Amino acid sequence: MMKALFLQAPSFDGYDGGAGARYQMKREVKSFWFPTWLAQAAAMVPGATLIDAPPHRLSFKDIEADVKAHDFIIIHTSTPSFRSDCRTVSLIREINRDAVIGFIGAKVAVEPKESLEACPGLNLVCRGEYEDTIRELAEGKPWPEILGLTYRDTDGQIHATGERPIREDMDELPSVLPLYKQLKVENYFGGYLLHPYMSWYTGRGCKSRCTFCLWPQTIGGHRYRLQSVARVVEDVKFVQREFPQVREIFFDDDTLTDNHERVEDLARALGPLGVTWSCNAKANVPRKTLEVMKANGLRLLLVGYESGNQKILHNIKKGMLVEVARRFAKDCHELGIIVHGTFILGLPGETRETIQETLAFAKDVNPRTLQVSLAAPYPGTFLYDQAKANGWFASDVDLLTDDGTQIAPLDYPDLSHTEIFDAVEEFYKKFYFRPSKIAEIVGEMLTSKDMLVRRLREGVEFFQFLRTREDMIVS
Known part of the structure; x- marks a missing residue:
């Protein structure tokens, strides 16, 4: 060896x-x-x-x-x-x-x-x-x-050489968790997750066909292959035993909620362990399933809303109805499930009007926190091939500046890449600089000293992020 x-x-x-x-x-x-x-x-x-x-x-x-x-x-x-x-x-x-x-x-x-x-x-x-x-x-x-x-x-x-067949039995894969002993767990953090947290996959593949999504189109495939609930429970117990400082587990499957029956079974198995957990979810989870998840330790869902415009959702093959997403958000609010929402600007069909429509939608569903990204056509995705075929690339295919700041690579006949880039900052400001959202954040900060320190640090980083983008616009 x-x-x-x-x-x-x-x-x-x-x-x-x-x-x-x-x-x-x-x-x-x-x-x-x-x-x-x-x-x-x-x-x-x-x-x-x-x-x-x-x-x-x-x-x-x-x-x-x-x-x-x-x-x-x-x-x-x-x-x-x-x-x-x-x-x-x-x-x-x-x-x-x-x-x-x-x-x-x-x-x-x-x-x-x-x-x-x-x-x-x-x-x-x-x-x-x-x-x-x-x-x-x-x-x-x-x-x-x-x-x-x-x-x-x-x-x-x-x-x-020839292609390797996909793996069918996910339980055969050795756990990644013992390898995490070589890492400093406290160095991993996310703005919406409790700290320290830990994440890994309990399955591979995603049945959704989103045209921009990288992993299912290049490695994982569109058939969701699962570890057994017993195997996941075994790994969770390992974390509880070997990483007692971990406050939250994030199951990083592309969409853990793709299989409603399995996620309900998993939640019921996690409940007796007293673990706090979160996961990626599509905005179509039935209220019954959400209730089971919440009752058994679920704290937060990371939800890819992407857009508030139905035509854009059809264009990217999201397989999601805006009204279903609204109902899902309402259920989460009523059940006390925190949502971190992700949105993408510059997808096919985007206009100045649809950007405003998505902003209005984001304010309506009101996730606790959100992330606004620029459409990123990675090689290997349908979006990349579509952009090349239609001549949408503004210049080179670079997705980032040399210092790692995301750029807007796509140009449309009636919406330039610079307008799309500028819209991200406007989106963030109009979502977060509302009196109701500011009051919500301040209230959260007052709950604990740790949260106060954390949100202040993140606030500094956020304003530095906006300043960096403004400098890019000037240059």
Whole structure:
């Protein structure tokens, strides 16, 4: 078995590249998600080392000793971080010439040959569900015999093996949680989650067909494959035993509520454990299911509303009715379930009028907190192909500035990318700078000293975020 290092490489300050960060970027309020996809690969290799540099504020100098000490190095990359990760590969090559270096992630899953050509020091990339590919590599199996692999041979020629079948039995995957012992849990936080929290997946895939959503279209697929409730309970008990400081568990499945019967069974199993938990949800969960979840420890739902315009929701194949989302929000408010809502500006069909319609919708459903993102056409998604076919890209396909701030890459005939970019700031201000919302935030701050300190810090970060955007507009 090779001596393996699994690395989320150093990047710009505030880079959030963990699994739950659907958009790998610097955020309006700093957050860090656990590197679940990277940890899942590491869990396949006994004795593996896991390093997540950004939340631990590690530079390359800080990890040099680890880089030298391993002969198999796997880096999780993404479209926004790819260039930076390639620079890391070059630095590794300078001090560890013989190491086998590979990339995993959605970027290389859909552009394997192009990724190897762009990164000369790279030996290989893994496609699809790569856990068993990683295991076989670490065991020393001949590369031509390993499915799901694109690699460079000793002559510099690039080869691709056959596709690896998707995994059916999710209980067979080893838990990522023991690997989290190598991380400092307190370094991971999100503005809407209790601190410290912990997150991982209990299943893979999402039956929704949202045109912009990266993971189901590149790695996870659209069939939701589940761990057994018993397995999830076993992992939760491990957290309670080994990480007593954790105050909340976030199940990071793309949509945990896709299977109503299973999420109800899971909630009933979690209830007796006394654990506080949250998850991703679609805004169509029946009230009956919400009641069961709330009664058994659910605190918060992260809900992708995306838009308040029905035509845009149809355009992105969201499979959601605005009125159903309104009823869902009303049920959550009445049941005392906190909602963090996410919205995207610049999706196909966006106009100045639909932006205002979505803002009005956001005020109406009134999530406790929200995130407003810019439409990000990642390679491998339907939205990316659609944007290329229609000539919507404003310039290059870059999604971020060099310091990690998200840009608006799409231009429409009647709505420019600069207008879309500017609308994000307006959206935030008009949502949060309402007397009722300010009173709600102040009331929350008065509940505890910890919350007061936290919200003040986040307020400073939020205004710095707005200032950075204003500077970009001026320049």
